[in-house]
Amino acid sequence: MTATDPAQAAHRTAAEFRALYGTEPTGIWAAPGRVNLIGEHTDYNDGFVMPLALPHTTLAAAAPRTDGVLRLHSAGAPGGIVELRPEDLRPRPGADWSAYPAGVVWAMREAGLPVGGADLHVTSTVPLGAGLSSSAALEVATALALDALHGLGLSREELARLAQRAENAYVGVPCGIMDQTAAACCTAGHALFLDTRDLTQRQVAFDAAAHGLRLLVVDTRVRHQLGDGAYAQRRAGCERAARALGVRALRDVPHAHLPDALAALAGEPGLRPLVRHIVTENHRVEQAVAHLDAGRPHALGPLLTASHASLRDDFAVSCPELDLAADTADAAGALGARMTGGGFGGSALVLVEEAAAATVAKAVDAAFAAAGYTAPRIFPAVPGPGARRLTP
Numbered sequence: 001m002t003a004t005d006p007a008q009a010a011h012r013t014a015a016e017f018r019a020l021y022g023t024e025p026t027g028i029w030a031a032p033g034r035v036n037l038i039g040e041h042t043d044y045n046d047g048f049v050m051p052l053a054l055p056h057t058t059l060a061a062a063a064p065r066t067d068g069v070l071r072l073h074s075a076g077a078p079g080g081i082v083e084l085r086p087e088d089l090r091p092r093p094g095a096d097w098s099a100y101p102a103g104v105v106w107a108m109r110e111a112g113l114p115v116g117g118a119d120l121h122v123t124s125t126v127p128l129g130a131g132l133s134s135s136a137a138l139e140v141a142t143a144l145a146l147d148a149l150h151g152l153g154l155s156r157e158e159l160a161r162l163a164q165r166a167e168n169a170y171v172g173v174p175c176g177i178m179d180q181t182a183a184a185c186c187t188a189g190h191a192l193f194l195d196t197r198d199l200t201q202r203q204v205a206f207d208a209a210a211h212g213l214r215l216l217v218v219d220t221r222v223r224h225q226l227g228d229g230a231y232a233q234r235r236a237g238c239e240r241a242a243r244a245l246g247v248r249a250l251r252d253v254p255h256a257h258l259p260d261a262l263a264a265l266a267g268e269p270g271l272r273p274l275v276r277h278i279v280t281e282n283h284r285v286e287q288a289v290a291h292l293d294a295g296r297p298h299a300l301g302p303l304l305t306a307s308h309a310s311l312r313d314d315f316a317v318s319c320p321e322l323d324l325a326a327d328t329a330d331a332a333g334a335l336g337a338r339m340t341g342g343g344f345g346g347s348a349l350v351l352v353e354e355a356a357a358a359t360v361a362k363a364v365d366a367a368f369a370a371a372g373y374t375a376p377r378i379f380p381a382v383p384g385p386g387a388r389r390l391t392p
């Protein structure tokens, strides 16, 4: 799967829509996958994150229908057109791909928005299950299309919240708000510094090439599943720790108070590492933003590596393939590397001097081959645009 030229992809998606439904789409809307630079598992603790949009994109071609029927089709999924009635939608955890766009329709109607029938056809270059937020891209592309078709006039933040509600309550995945906000709000050339408590945000310039650097994504090809319980377990642990500490969320524990917080949890040995990860990770995001603002992207390297160690040792969401990718990249001369996204598989990211990028990628490839793992997919990440209308 590669990031193809958006104009070409839009053209192809429109042609497929015409072939499927026999009419012209009203428009084509796009939303990207994302990679999170730093700030992992902080979003459901009201903390800080810093994702950027990938050039890999999900496209939704759509047109309204007057008979109230909702028809959904995905180029990448078997099973043909899925036909539903918006008023009959009920949450269906664990359902197939169509639950994501259907969930957005459901969430909008639950919010009292006048969303009726439509024809929708989606295509995507976002790798599935790679920790690069293919689900959020699908939800946000759908939300943007429905917003335009029904003249809802929703803000980007409102679209992100509705998309998250679809995933939480309809699809049944207890994710935070990072991925949907990244898809909705990222801009080209920037990482999005996001406060997940109130969605206040700032676009932070991130031009690795201008500093002789490259950001590589290593898709380990280990397919992760957020709905499988481990994610929900971490989330519940963090909520328990916040209650035990008497704060609204772990975001409210300042870095300087971490020793006190850990001491207060002396009787809860299982919660202490969770708290240590969240508090230090929020701190690392703030440090990362300061480095980028000061034009020092190199300085991100040690923060990425420290983030990985914290996710592996304290939060326990890494896996052997992610560890091998990050450790090998570091040993081969990268500035820093870490797992990105929810973990348990998916992707790692590597910050490396341009001159060393090929050597590092080769070392990771060789280490995977030596370990008998499936060959990873390694590609450079340059921050692309967020959700937008492509045509007309």
Ligand code: GLA
Pocket: 039, 040, 041, 042, 043, 044, 175, 176, 177, 178, 179, 226, 341, 342, 343
């Ligand atoms: C997944 C979730 C996000 C976030 C990350 C971990 O991508 O969808 O909300 O919690 O994991 O940072």
